[in-house]
Amino acid sequence: MNLLKLLSWEVERVTKPYLMLVAGLIVVQFGWLGYFLWDEKNFYEQLRRTGDADYQMSFSDYLGGTPYLLSLGIAVAAMLLYSAWIWYRDFQGRGTFILRLLTMPQKRMTLFFAKFATILMMTLGLLAIEWIALKLQYIAFTSWFDGKMIPINGSFDQALSINGILAMMYPTSVVNFVIHQLFIVIVVLFVFTFVLIERSFWQRTMWSPVLSLSTLMVILTIPILGYALLSNRLIYDETIVYVGVVLIVWASVTIWLSRRFLQSKLNV
Template identity: 80%
Template sequence: MNLLKLLSWEVERVTKPFLILVAGLLVVQFGWLGYFLWDETNFYEQLRRTGDADYPLMFVSYLNGTAYLLSLGIAVAAVLLYSVWIWYRDFQGRGTFMLRLLTMPQKRMVIFFAKLGTILMMTLGLFAIEWIALKLQYIAFTSWFDDKMIPTQGSFEQALSYQGILSLMYPSSLINFIIHQVLIVVVVLFIFTFVLIERSFWQRTIWSPVLSLSILVVIFTIPILGYAFLSNRLIYDETIVYVGVVLMAWTGVTIWLGKRFLQTKLNV
């Protein structure tokens, strides 16, 4: 089974939970938007009666609402949990399913990259759907208050830049967007490596999660400690280069560890 076939198969397996997640996010966000519009309209009408209605409403006020932020948090948590579950589900039933995958006539790293590609497609899909949902929410926001003759302020792009999480998801420059995607890849690779190390140790010691986590903590903290030591000696351009080298090093090391444990040490 080649990479594309295995990737297609993994995507098919994630389609149903992905659609459930998307549906839940849209219900929460548009439900919160409806309540926000109703509540703000009533509040503004009260201010009009007292002559204090002299401030414009901003879309970012809706984006900073607890319900909206909670929906984003759920999405992030779901992707992280699925990054773990995409491996552990194959170890159910004493690992017979994973055993079949490992004995298929293909390199074992094909399994690794198929699962990685699935998570990245899931993430980018959420980004795209959320962007469309935000556009629709902004249109509904401005149309509603225009009909009520309530002033609004700020553009769609400004609202995203003022909201911390969304400014990371949708940065103003393509380079920043690519950097953020690389960071997501690194996080997923760390999760994958943790699972593979833990699965390699699980029949040998009950301390396998602690051991695997300790290995990754060392890999993660060494570059950070190095930056803390060198930060006062680096100018801006050198800092950018250092961060780029660290990201490439993290990527390379986690893939190498994943390959090593998947090909030579994995217990099923």
């Protein structure tokens, strides 16, 4: 089975839960938007009746609401959990399913990259869907308050830049966007590596999660300690280069470890 067939198969397996996640996020966000518009309109009307109508609405107020932030947190948590579950689900039933996958006539890393590409497609798709949803929410927000002749403060881009999570998801700089996407890649690779190391020890010791996490912590900590020692000597451009090199090293090391444990250490 080649990479495209495995990728198509993995995507098919995740389609239903993924659509349920997206639908849930959309319902929560637009439901919160409806309540926010109604509540803010009533609040402004009270201010107008008392002669104190200098209050201005801002899209960032809506984005800073607990329901909206909670929906983003659920989305991030769901993607992290599925990055692990995409492997763990194949080990259910005494590992018979993963055994079938690993004995198929293809290199084991083909399976790794199929699962990896599936997670990246889900993540990028979620970012794109959320961007479209944000645009629609902003249009509904401005149309509602314009129709009520209620002043609005700030633009769409300003509202996103104020929100820390959205500013990371949709940075204005192309360089920052690429770096943020590399961070997503690194996080997924770390989760994959953790699962494969832990599963490689699962029949040998109950300490396998601790050993797996310890290995990854060493890989994660060394470059961070290096930056702490060099940060005072690096200018901005050098810092960007250092971060880029560290991300490449992290990706290379995690892929190498995953390949080693998947091909020669994994027991099923």
